[in-house]
Amino acid sequence: MTEQEGLTVKKSENFPEFYTQLIQKADLADYSKVKGCMVIKPNAYHIWEQIQDYFNSRLKKLEVKNAYFPLFIPESFFQKEAEHAQGFSPEVAWIANTEEGERLAIRPTSETVMYDSYSKWIRSHNDLPFKMNQWCNIIRWESLATKPFIRTREFLWQEGHCVYETEKETDKETLTYLEEYQKLCQDLLALPTLTGKKSDKEKFAGAKYTLSIESIMPDGKALQMGTSHNLGQGFARSFNISYLDRKEKKQIPWQNSWGISTRLIGALAMLHSDDKGLILPPKVAFSQLVIVPILFKDTQAKVLKKCKDLEKKLKKHNPILDDRNYSPGWKFNEWELKGVPIRLEIGPKDLEKSQVVLVRRDNNNKTPVKFSNLTKEIDKTLEDIQISLFKKAEIEMKEKIHKTNAFEDFRHIIKGKKVALAPWCGTIKCEEKIKDKTIGAKSLNIPFNQPPKIGKCFHCSKKAKHLTYFGKSY
Amino acid sequence: MTEQEGLTVKKSENFPEFYTQLIQKADLADYSKVKGCMVIKPNAYHIWEQIQDYFNSRLKKLEVKNAYFPLFIPESFFQKEAEHAQGFSPEVAWIANTEEGERLAIRPTSETVMYDSYSKWIRSHNDLPFKMNQWCNIIRWESLATKPFIRTREFLWQEGHCVYETEKETDKETLTYLEEYQKLCQDLLALPTLTGKKSDKEKFAGAKYTLSIESIMPDGKALQMGTSHNLGQGFARSFNISYLDRKEKKQIPWQNSWGISTRLIGALAMLHSDDKGLILPPKVAFSQLVIVPILFKDTQAKVLKKCKDLEKKLKKHNPILDDRNYSPGWKFNEWELKGVPIRLEIGPKDLEKSQVVLVRRDNNNKTPVKFSNLTKEIDKTLEDIQISLFKKAEIEMKEKIHKTNAFEDFRHIIKGKKVALAPWCGTIKCEEKIKDKTIGAKSLNIPFNQPPKIGKCFHCSKKAKHLTYFGKSY
Numbered sequence: 001m002t003e004q005e006g007l008t009v010k011k012s013e014n015f016p017e018f019y020t021q022l023i024q025k026a027d028l029a030d031y032s033k034v035k036g037c038m039v040i041k042p043n044a045y046h047i048w049e050q051i052q053d054y055f056n057s058r059l060k061k062l063e064v065k066n067a068y069f070p071l072f073i074p075e076s077f078f079q080k081e082a083e084h085a086q087g088f089s090p091e092v093a094w095i096a097n098t099e100e101g102e103r104l105a106i107r108p109t110s111e112t113v114m115y116d117s118y119s120k121w122i123r124s125h126n127d128l129p130f131k132m133n134q135w136c137n138i139i140r141w142e143s144l145a146t147k148p149f150i151r152t153r154e155f156l157w158q159e160g161h162c163v164y165e166t167e168k169e170t171d172k173e174t175l176t177y178l179e180e181y182q183k184l185c186q187d188l189l190a191l192p193t194l195t196g197k198k199s200d201k202e203k204f205a206g207a208k209y210t211l212s213i214e215s216i217m218p219d220g221k222a223l224q225m226g227t228s229h230n231l232g233q234g235f236a237r238s239f240n241i242s243y244l245d246r247k248e249k250k251q252i253p254w255q256n257s258w259g260i261s262t263r264l265i266g267a268l269a270m271l272h273s274d275d276k277g278l279i280l281p282p283k284v285a286f287s288q289l290v291i292v293p294i295l296f297k298d299t300q301a302k303v304l305k306k307c308k309d310l311e312k313k314l315k316k317h318n319p320i321l322d323d324r325n326y327s328p329g330w331k332f333n334e335w336e337l338k339g340v341p342i343r344l345e346i347g348p349k350d351l352e353k354s355q356v357v358l359v360r361r362d363n364n365n366k367t368p369v370k371f372s373n374l375t376k377e378i379d380k381t382l383e384d385i386q387i388s389l390f391k392k393a394e395i396e397m398k399e400k401i402h403k404t405n406a407f408e409d410f411r412h413i414i415k416g417k418k419v420a421l422a423p424w425c426g427t428i429k430c431e432e433k434i435k436d437k438t439i440g441a442k443s444l445n446i447p448f449n450q451p452p453k454i455g456k457c458f459h460c461s462k463k464a465k466h467l468t469y470f471g472k473s474y
Numbered sequence: 475m476t477e478q479e480g481l482t483v484k485k486s487e488n489f490p491e492f493y494t495q496l497i498q499k500a501d502l503a504d505y506s507k508v509k510g511c512m513v514i515k516p517n518a519y520h521i522w523e524q525i526q527d528y529f530n531s532r533l534k535k536l537e538v539k540n541a542y543f544p545l546f547i548p549e550s551f552f553q554k555e556a557e558h559a560q561g562f563s564p565e566v567a568w569i570a571n572t573e574e575g576e577r578l579a580i581r582p583t584s585e586t587v588m589y590d591s592y593s594k595w596i597r598s599h600n601d602l603p604f605k606m607n608q609w610c611n612i613i614r615w616e617s618l619a620t621k622p623f624i625r626t627r628e629f630l631w632q633e634g635h636c637v638y639e640t641e642k643e644t645d646k647e648t649l650t651y652l653e654e655y656q657k658l659c660q661d662l663l664a665l666p667t668l669t670g671k672k673s674d675k676e677k678f679a680g681a682k683y684t685l686s687i688e689s690i691m692p693d694g695k696a697l698q699m700g701t702s703h704n705l706g707q708g709f710a711r712s713f714n715i716s717y718l719d720r721k722e723k724k725q726i727p728w729q730n731s732w733g734i735s736t737r738l739i740g741a742l743a744m745l746h747s748d749d750k751g752l753i754l755p756p757k758v759a760f761s762q763l764v765i766v767p768i769l770f771k772d773t774q775a776k777v778l779k780k781c782k783d784l785e786k787k788l789k790k791h792n793p794i795l796d797d798r799n800y801s802p803g804w805k806f807n808e809w810e811l812k813g814v815p816i817r818l819e820i821g822p823k824d825l826e827k828s829q830v831v832l833v834r835r836d837n838n839n840k841t842p843v844k845f846s847n848l849t850k851e852i853d854k855t856l857e858d859i860q861i862s863l864f865k866k867a868e869i870e871m872k873e874k875i876h877k878t879n880a881f882e883d884f885r886h887i888i889k890g891k892k893v894a895l896a897p898w899c900g901t902i903k904c905e906e907k908i909k910d911k912t913i914g915a916k917s918l919n920i921p922f923n924q925p926p927k928i929g930k931c932f933h934c935s936k937k938a939k940h941l942t943y944f945g946k947s948y
Contacts, residue, residue, distance in 0.1 A: 030591060034546045034578060039591050042539035042606070049540065065516035066523065071611055071628050072508045094570040095580070097615055104508060106569070106580075117504060117513050126798075132516070137545055137611065141571055154545050324600075 006333055010275050015219040019147070022269055026278040026338050029148045036146040036153035043338065044149075044265050046286040047189075048156060051264065052135060054188050055158065058180055064131040064160055069113050071136075075103040077112035080238040084111065087205020091140040093153075106139040111206070111231070111257060114161050115239040122163060124244050128253060129173075130163040138261070149266025150223070150474050157261035163241065163253045170254035174230045177258040178211040181226035184260070189268050190281040190386055191215055192394035193225060194469055196445030201428045204257075208232035214444045214469070216400045217270045220417030222444045222473040225267055228258035271393045278339030279362050281389050282382040288317035289378065290335045294328055294347030303346055310344065310356070310374075317342075317378065336361060341385050342378060362388055401469070405458045410470070414441045419471035421447075423464035425457035434459050434470070444469040480807055484749050489693040493621070496743055500752040500812050503622040510620040510627035517812065518623075518739050520760040521663075522630060525738065526609060528662050529632065532654055538605040538634055543587050545610075549577040551586035554712040558585065561679020565614040567627075580613040585680070585705070585731060588635050589713040596637060598718050602727060603647075604637040612735070623740030624697070624948050631735035637715065637727045644728035648704045651732040652685040655700035658734070663742050664755040664863035665689055666871045667699060668943055670919030675902045678731075682706035688918045688943070690874045691744045694891030696918045696947040699741055702732035745867045752813030753836050755863050756856040762791035763852065764809045768802055768821030777820055784818065784830070784848075791852065810835060815859050816852060836862055875943070879932045884944070888915045893945035895921075897938035899931035908933050908944070918943040 005025055011018045023029050028044035040048070059066070072095065078085045093106045107113065114132070122130055135158045146152050160177060164170045178195060185191040193213035203210040207229040214222050233252045236242070245251045272279040282288050291314075293307045304323060311321040320340070322331045328345070335343060343359040350356055355368045358377065362385050369377045402413045403421045413420040424430070424443070435442055446468045454464040479499055485492045497503050502518035514522070533540070546569065552559045567580045581587065588606070596604055609632045620626050634651060638644045652669060659665040667687035677684040681703040688696050707726045710716070719725045746753040756762050765788075767781045778797060785795040794814070796805045802819070809817060817833040824830055829842045832851065836859050843851045876887045877895045887894040898904070898917070909916050920942045928938040 030594070032544045032587065033548055033551075033590060034544050034587075035574075037544035037546060039544065040542040042541050045539075045541050048542075065519075067516050067519050068514040068522075068630065070506045070508050070511035070513065071613065072511060074507055077507075096568040096570045096577075100509075103570075113506070113508075116507060120504070139545065156542065 006337060007275060007277060011218065011273065015217075018273075019270060022273055022278060023148045023266075026269070026273075028265065028269060028278070031148075034153075036142055038148045038152050038154075040156070040262065040265075043286045044262075047265050047268065047280075047284045048262055050188065050284040051184065051260070052158075054184060055180070055260075058184075059133055059160075062131070062176070062180075064133045064162070066134065067132050068134050068136065069107075069110050069117065071107055072104040073107055073110075073113045075105060077116055078105065080112065081206045081235055084206030084235075088140075091142060093139045093141045107136070108138060108140045109257075109259075110134065110136070110159055111161065111235055112239070115235050115241060115255075118161075118163060119240045122241055122243055122253070125165060125246055125251075128163060128165050128243060129169065131160070132162070133158055133160040147266070147474070149262055149269070155262050157259050159257060159259040161255070161257045163236070163255050165243075165245070165251070165253060167254055170230055170256055174211060174228050174256045174258070177256070178213065178226070178228040181213050181228070181258075181260055185213060185215075185225065185264070186390060188281070188283050189264060190283075190389035190393060191225070191264070191267055191271060192390060192397045194397075194445060194447065196447045196469070198227075198445055199426060199428075199431055199443040199468070201431045202443055204229045206231065206234060208234075212445045214473075215267055215271070216397045216419050216471070217267070217474070218396070220400055220419065220471070222419060222469070222471045223263070223267050223270075224444075224473065225264055226258070226260040229256055231255040231257060271396075272339070272389055276333070277337035279389065280339035280341055282341045282386050285339065285341055286318065287320045287340050288382055289314065289342040289344060290320040290322055290331075290340045291344045291346065292322050292328055292331050292335075294345060294350075296348060299348035299351070303348060303351055306351055307346055310346075313375070314378065317382075342381060360385060362392075405455060407459050410458055411438060414438045414470070414472065417472075419444065419469055420458075421467055421469055422458040423454045423456065424466065424468040424470075425460055425462045426465040426468070427460075430457065430460045430462075440472050441470050442473060444471055444473065480811055481749060481751060485692065485747065489691075492747075493744060496747055496752060497622045497740075500743070500747075502739065502743060502752070505622075508627075510616055512622045512626050512628075514630070514736065514739075517760045518736075521739050521742065521754075521758040522736055524662065524758040525658065525734070526632075528658060529654070529734075532658075533607055533634075536605070536650070536654075538607045538636070540608065541606050542608050542610065543581075543584050543591065545581055546578040547581055547584075547587045549579060551590055552579060554586065555680050555709055558680035558709075565616060567613045567615045581610070582612060582614045583731075583733075584608065584610070584633055585635065585709055586713070589709050589715060589729075592635075592637060593713050593715045596715055596717055596727070599639060599720055599725075602637055602639050602717060603643065605634070606636070607632055607634040621740070621948070623736055623743070629736045631733050633731060633733040635729070635731045637710070637729050639717075639719070639725070639727060641728055644704055644730055648685060648702050648730045648732070651730070652687065652700070652702040655687050655702070655732075655734055659687060659689075659699065659738070660864060662755070662757050663738060664757075664860055664867065665699070665738070665741055665745060666864060666868035668871075668919060668921065670921045670943065672701075672919055673900060673902075673905055673917040673942070675905045676917055678703045680705065680708060682708075686919045688947075689741055689745070690871045690893050690945070691741070691948070692870070694874055694893065694945070696893060696943070696945040697737070697741050697744075698918075698947065699738055700732070700734040703730055705729040705731060745870075746813070746863055750807070751811030753863065754813035754815055756815045756860050759813065759815055760792065761794045761814050762856055763788065763816040763818060764794045764796055764805075764814045765818045765820065766796050766802055766805050766809075768819060768824075770822060773822035773825070777822060777825055780825055781820055784820075787849070788852065791856075816855060834859060836866075879929060881933050884932055885912060888912045888944070888946065891946075893918065893943055895941055895943055896932040897928045897930065898940065898942040898944075899934055899936045900939040900942070901934075904931065904934045904936075912946075914946050915944050916947060918945055918947065 009017045030039045088108045198210040211228045213226045345357040358369045446466045457464045483491045504513045562582045672684040685702045687700045819831040832843045920940045931938045
């Protein structure tokens with residue numbers, strides 16, 4: 001990088017262009033010559049690795065085991081679950097090489113290929129609960145416009161697939177995984193989410209019901225960030241999964257599946273950024289701090305020596321010592337663009353005072369900190385940045401939610417690029433009409449906590465079933 | 475698992491059938507309905523995760539960054555490097571969906587798609603060395619018979635791709651990564667390897683030269699377990715990768731690429747197993763020990779309580795407490811089949827003596843160990859098993875290598891399912907003739923340390939260039 005290229009557009013002025021520039025200039029991803037596919041660059045891949053580490057430790061606690069299933073799925077597997085096949089068919093990529101005359105799909109999700117194996121492995125109630133997960137790449141041949149991390153033809157994800165004896169256990173665990181996602185988003189990525197149940201229209205193809213976490217992006221569009229599906233017994237029936245219960249009687253088990261993807265990195269970039277660039281939550285930052293020496297000819301050696309000492313001392317933060325031959329201002333811009341949470345500036349005057357100037361990326365606060373206090377102050381500041389990012393994002397999300405129970409008002413909310421929370425009947429027909437009339441608004445999810453009385457549907461005026469979030473979405 | 479299925483064939487009697495049974499019965503992999511693709515089950519995937527953890531920490535030291543590139547490669551990328559295209563064409567899978575008329579391949583290796591990006595990213599000598607790695611799935615549409623882990627149409631691997639200023643630096647680092655592989659095999663997987671350079675005939679398509687690690691399996695066939703290629707400047711020229719040197723002059727850089735795959739799990743299973751099943755090296759075992767209580771009605775509660783205490787105390791070893799309703803012998807068989815390194819047996823008499831009986835999977839030694847000594851003894855035993863497995867495999871490998879300088883003798887060595895070390899001229903023509911006359915023997919690699927005088931080629935009698943390993947191989 002020899003010439004510097006900051007963002008040339010403000011976040012508030014042209015958000016799509018801002019995001020496109022941010023992703024590339026903050027070194028998160030690059031376009032590839034294959035339409036709709038991207039290169040995930042190291043700074044973003046590092047975020048994904050932190051997500052994997054965090055979630056793998058949770059999976060171990062929950063006794064879910066990691067495995068790996070084939071990329072290819074025989075066409076006949078798809079056809080076994082009719083709703084599932086119909087839901088995914090439009091976006092499946094097929095390979096040209098065939099296998100004994102049968103077409104092979106590239107996995108758009110792995111229910112079918114996994115459950116074919118499950119039918120061989122699960123025999124007895126002793127085998128249940130059966131809990132497996134895989135981290136892999138997924139292909140969906142999108143016809144819509146693609147957007148790095150948010151909608152691409154290839155993405156990375158994890159998909160958990162469990163089998164249980166009872167409906168009750170399945171319900172409970174389907175919620176458990178959703179709650180894990182909500183916690184991961186909050187604790188690791190500093191992302192606030194709305195948890196709830198998808199409408200019948202928006203649920204996963206083949207599921208009994210789908211739970212989701214959603215968040216609201218700066219442009220007012222909602223983003224679905226993770227789902228957990230209670231699959232009922234449909235897949236088990238289609239794939240001949242059964243077990244012998246304690247009385248040696250054959251039973252059909254219950255299943256769930258749940259996933260999060262590299263889309264989370266897109267959400268992070270959209271929410272944690274400003275006109276200067278990205279703001280990385282410390283827990284997923286490739287480097288938590290950059291040290292920028294302020295160099296003058298006669299004091300250069302001394303200042304650099306101190307910087308190198310600090311670099312060693314602060315090793316656990318993966319520090320970057322930027323001693324390149326550029327001006328301090330140029331370096332400030334670069335690391336602000338890339339989102340490094342803390343900058344330490346050290347010049348000869350700081351050295352005299354035994355201090356550095358600590359600059360926070362999230363709020364630009366500059367504080368002189370004595371060398372003797374530095375490690376403690378850095379730990380405290382990183383913790384505070386992590387929490388502040390979440391709080392700020394949560395306030396912004398809540399400000400975008402408007403309650404209403406009248407359709408005219410609803411229209412204004414949607415037009416004004418906000419999310420509505422409204423009493424709703426829940427029917428597919430009603431949702432289709434709402435979508436038509438608002439050019440694309442749909443239900444996001446239905447919060448778990450509902451008031452005792454709901455009233456009438458804001459759109460069709462029939463009896464409302466639940467308050468529901470509605471908005472346009474990615 | 476209700477009925478027990480041990481191995482029904484001896485390792486020494488029918489090795490291919492032994493391996494097929496071992497892989498499935500030790501719960502490492504299962505066949506899938508897609509020909510040539512397998513399911514990697516949790517016990518094997520755990521080994522892969524340990525390989526990833528170990529190698530990622532090495533990559534961090536070597537300043538290699540992880541990233542992720544697209545699964546799909548436009549046909550035109552392939553054609554840019556002629557030798558590379560020719561080498562991989564027969565085994566490429568193509569997808570049926572096309573992109574602006576162009577066919578898309580599923581990556582059989584990622585040189586081409588990565589270097590297209592590199593050509594945009596690398597501008598100056600400041601950008602070099604440029605070191606990147608990805609962990610991903612790879613597709614090679616094999617026409618040969620497949621074998622779990624050893625040759626499958628889909629496998630998992632890592633591929634490192636670096637760019638350097640000079641040939642010397644490239645040579646040095648190409649060797650560094652090979653040495654890393656050798657160390658990983660030795661330290662983590664207890665696998666001995668032969669390190670050396672591939673012949674011109676066997677080098678990677680498009681490389682200047684290829685270094686490899688090879689090992690010799692129990693049936694005398696060699697297995698290539700990792701490669702590191704010096705790619706020269708050919709790919710850089712084909713993909714327009716260039717940089718400005720310190721004098722602002724445009725230069726073509728040098729490159730290398732290097733990879734290891736899930737094939738290593740197959741090597742481990744072949745080498746670390748006996749007629750009872752798998753023997754997992756402790757460092758990659760999903761569980762380092764199993765606790766089997768010997769239960770009698772009147773002492774059951776006491777014994778089980780002690781077992782649970784031990785399970786807690788030994789947590790860092792991921793212990794399994796097998797309190798299922800099966801006989802001790804049944805349980806012994808199962809955990810021996812799956813390769814758990816240590817078994818602890820505890821019955822009422824042991825309890826009286828404040829001891830457990832510690833049984834080593836690798837040599838069946840049984841030793842009573844006092845509770846007070848247990849944690850120390852387990853640590854020591856695990857360390858010893860890890861080292862013993864390597865030593866035993868190393869001795870067996872060396873016994874399979876026979877020196878010769880006469881072709882008739884060479885024939886006998888190959889026929890006797892051994893590996894030959896012989897002086898050789900190194901030409902492609904000579905290697906082709908050797909292969910024909912021996913129904914498939916080929917050069918494995920050329921050791922780095924060579925005697926001062928080599929003599930004549932064992933086959934064509936021309937001047938030999940180097941002692942070379944030859945054998946049949948997977």
